[in-house]
Amino acid sequence: MRSKNSGLALSGQEVAAAREKARHMNLDGISKTADLQASLRAALSSDMVLTDPAEMLRFCRDWHGDVTSGAVAVLRPRSTVDVANAVRACRDLQLTIVPQGGNTGLVLGGIPDQPDTQVVISLERMNAIRNVDADDFSAVVEAGCILSEIKDDVAARGMYFPLALGTQGSCRIGGNVSTNAGGINVLRYGMTRELVLGLEVVLPDGTIFNGLSTLRKDNRGIDLKQLFIGAEGTLGIITAVSIKLTPYPEQVATALLGLNSLDDAIKLYRRARRDCCDLMSAFEFMPPLAFVLAREAIPDLAMPIAGDYPAYVLMEISGSGLVDIADLMERFLTGVMEDGLVVDGVIAASQAQARNLWLFREGMNEGQAKRGPHMRTDISVQLSRLADFVRDAEQAVLDALPDCVCVSYGHVGDGNVHLNVLPPAGIVAEEIAARIYKAKTVVNQVVDDYHGSISAEHGIGRLKRADFDARLDPTRRALLTALKQAIDPSLVMNPGCQLNFPNLS
Numbered sequence: 204m205r206s207k208n209s210g211l212a213l214s215g216q217e218v219a220a221a222r223e224k225a226r227h228m229n230l231d232g233i234s235k236t237a238d239l240q241a242s243l244r245a246a247l248s249s250d251m252v253l254t255d256p257a258e259m260l261r262f263c264r265d266w267h268g269d270v271t272s273g274a275v276a277v278l279r280p281r282s283t284v285d286v287a288n289a290v291r292a293c294r295d296l297q298l299t300i301v302p303q304g305g306n307t308g309l310v311l312g313g314i315p316d317q318p319d320t321q322v323v324i325s326l327e328r329m330n331a332i333r334n335v336d337a338d339d340f341s342a343v344v345e346a347g348c349i350l351s352e353i354k355d356d357v358a359a360r361g362m363y364f365p366l367a368l369g370t371q372g373s374c375r376i377g378g379n380v381s382t383n384a385g386g387i388n389v390l391r392y393g394m395t396r397e398l399v400l401g402l403e404v405v406l407p408d409g410t411i412f413n414g415l416s417t418l419r420k421d422n423r424g425i426d427l428k429q430l431f432i433g434a435e436g437t438l439g440i441i442t443a444v445s446i447k448l449t450p451y452p453e454q455v456a457t458a459l460l461g462l463n464s465l466d467d468a469i470k471l472y473r474r475a476r477r478d479c480c481d482l483m484s485a486f487e488f489m490p491p492l493a494f495v496l497a498r499e500a501i502p503d504l505a506m507p508i509a510g511d512y513p514a515y516v517l518m519e520i521s522g523s524g525l526v527d528i529a530d531l532m533e534r535f536l537t538g539v540m541e542d543g544l545v546v547d548g549v550i551a552a553s554q555a556q557a558r559n560l561w562l563f564r565e566g567m568n569e570g571q572a573k574r575g576p577h578m579r580t581d582i583s584v585q586l587s588r589l590a591d592f593v594r595d596a597e598q599a600v601l602d603a604l605p606d607c608v609c610v611s612y613g614h615v616g617d618g619n620v621h622l623n624v625l626p627p628a629g630i631v632a633e634e635i636a637a638r639i640y641k642a643k644t645v646v647n648q649v650v651d652d653y654h655g656s657i658s659a660e661h662g663i664g665r666l667k668r669a670d671f672d673a674r675l676d677p678t679r680r681a682l683l684t685a686l687k688q689a690i691d692p693s694l695v696m697n698p699g700c701q702l703n704f705p706n707l708s
């Protein structure tokens with residue numbers, strides 16, 4: 204795996220020696236790789252197997268373009284049986300497997316890091332919606348379905364799949380389930396885990412686990428599907444998912460609010476949950492810098508609020524049927540403005556205006572990416588301690604790295620904050636990498652002090668493996684090892700993702 208940030212200083216002699224060694228290794232490597240590719244083509248239908256490096260590139264590079272790698276091949280099955288055959292072929296050839304959905308993951312779990320021994324199995328061609336049941340409010344979809352396509356399909360039938368992420372136009376449901384994705388609607392509908400009724404999974408030995416039930420109540424022993432949700436492809440390949448739907452919320456009220464502090468945002472959240480009868484579907488916190496970043500990415504975005512405030516909340520209430528959502532939002536905002544919790548605000552008068560408000564939230568991500576490599580976190584702490592956490596962690600970063608800028612935002616209703624650190628412009632890659640590393644160390648220390656999580660929703664992948672490993676208590680490690688041993692004793696599935704298992708190899 205080649206990282207943009209890695210900087211190795213070698214002498215001229217060392218470089219020459221390394222080149223010579225690589226030349227021999229490459230010659231051996233090339234013929235071995237070519238043999239493996241030929242064997243895969245012989246075992247599987249040839250249109251399933253990609254080996255051209257240019258065609259494989261998009262499967263081997265992460266979403267931000269920070270890391271690029273390679274693979275022996277990329278396999279693109281069209282059916283569950285294809286996946287099972289691909290898994291068996293890889294096992295027979297002693298290749299290991301990196302499953303991939305939309306490749307929007309942020310922790311390097313879905314791209315390979317050992318180009319000579321790993322194969323990517325992309326689910327992108329398994330994208331059929333197998334069934335939608337309007338009475339049952341459920342659907343069965345293949346793992347490669349793009350999230351927004353599922354949402355659009357069920358919306359056309361008056362139903363709603365509540366999972367909502369910035370990447371919903373590219374991420375795929377198998378990836379969402381494998382990362383137990385969160386997103387903006389968790390506070391009302393829960394994480395992906397709570398939206399999954401059943402799973403079909405190809406296990407590491409190629410057998411198919413059919414757990415595609417749509418039953419809502421089923422207490423026949425241990426709920427095995429839970430093992431694969433959030434497993435990031437380390438225990439099997441999810442090929443289909445049965446999902447829970449809800450009535451489509453035709454009424455949505457969206458408001459952008461200016462507040463005096465993050466503390467007030469937490470108070471507002473508590474109040475909104477009660478006053479809005481748990482009909483709140485999003486509550487996102489943004490600092491003033493969000494607007495600057497969003498406009499760096501989308502320059503013609505019109506500022507929705509006139510004044511400048513220390514904190515902003517983007518809030519959404521939604522519902523279907525007989526409730527009056529617009530009236531509820533009006534009355535709620537009148538009350539909280541009278542009480543001084545909200546200083547200023549704007550309610551979107553149309554869907555286009557609501558979309559414009561959300562563009563600030565989405566554009567700030569793009570704006571950060573445009574500023575170049577930076578430290579991204581995905582933290583959760585107890586909601587009651589979130590404001591203190593942000594204050595302490597930002598202060599700790601600025602003490603250690605005075606030339607960096609912190610930007611903290613996120614799904615505050617879930618106690619989930621992305622506290623990102625942007626290095627200054629004009630420094631070289633090694634200096635950026637050093638600052639990112641330092642910032643991560645400092646922030647993780649504060650997370651530990653607050654008994655929080657270093658991964659609220661993005662998972663562990665390869666990026667956070669060392670930090671996860673360092674914080675794992677012996678009982679949890681023993682349970683995870685026992686599970687891996689039981690389901691994937693040959694360590695075929697996504698090696699190096701989440702944990703290494705040295706005792707099993």
Ligand SMILES: Cc1cc2nc3c(=O)[nH]c(=O)nc-3n(C[C@H](O)[C@H](O)[C@H](O)COP(=O)(O)OP(=O)(O)OC[C@H]3O[C@@H](n4cnc5c(N)ncnc54)[C@H](O)[C@@H]3O)c2cc1C
Binds near residue numbers: 304306312378435
């Ligand atoms: C701008 C941006 C915003 C984001 N916002 C959010 C957010 O709000 N909330 C959130 O939770 N995440 C967010 N993410 C992260 C990402 O979109 C999610 O993790 C998403 O669920 C990944 O889906 P994917 O299909 O792209 O998975 P991939 O990136 O392809 O894979 C992710 C992991 O799942 C495994 N995997 C994929 N498919 C399968 C399968 N069928 N079977 C077994 N394992 C599989 C992979 O091996 C990998 O470990 C964001 C990412 C970006 C770039």
